[in-house]
Amino acid sequence: DAGVIQSPRHEVTEMGQEVTLRCKPISGHDYLFWYRQTMMRGLELLIYFNNNVPIDDSGMPEDRFSAKMPNASFSTLKIQPSEPRDSAVYFCASSLHGAGTGNTIYFGEGSWLTVV
Amino acid sequence: AQKVTQAQTEISVVEKEDVTLDCVYETRDTTYYLFWYKQPPSGELVFLIRRNSFDEQNEISGRYSWNFQKSTSSFNFTITASQVVDSAVYFCALSEARLGGTASKLTFGTGTRLQVTL
Helix, strand or coil: CCCCEEECCEEEECCCCCEEEEEECCCCCCEEEEEEEECCCEEEEEEEEECCEEEECCCCCCCCEEEEEEECCEEEEEECCCCHHHCEEEEEEEECCCHHHCCCCEECCCEEEEEC | CCEEECCCCEEEEECCCCEEECCEEECCCCCEEEEEEEECCCCCCEEEEEEECCCCCCEEECCEEEEEEHHHCEEEEEECCCCHHHCEEEEEEEEECCCCHHHHCCEECCCEEEEEEC
């Protein structure tokens, strides 16, 4: 079975440019998560969706960040304009019914973003 | 509020040594789930184990074993006869146990970097 698929795997962009990260969750999963990993802050949850609806976006750093889930098989995380401090690994993850039911959250391979 | 503490930032061992990674958690819930993930140098996050708060039996999977003790709020991970391929960052994580809401997400510890050398 295909896991969570993210693209691009690596992105280098210049400050001020728009960055779009993409995610395809595992088929049938109803929860989708976006996490960010940095050396300073570790793994932090940015936003998550349930049945394509954003449930909690309190982790989104600022208005430059936005996330959408137009359908059950696709989500995007957009940064506009990007800044060097956005450099991080962005993970997309999905699960069935969420971790609170004991289900596992499965992670993609991550998108490594560098903003210069 | 939930919290997961992995006090060991980095551990170095020589191959074939046993090593234990500590995880201490805080939660006000009586029912919750604990997880371990592995992040090898390639960067992906790999699920290792899930444990619910009602099941305090230790678990063994090959060279991996987990010791869950509610009395000390700990969920420690032991690798027996470590190998170079075990070199990775290991994360402990916690979720509340209920459907929906904030229980759906994982709260991660800061991770322990394990370096296994020859």
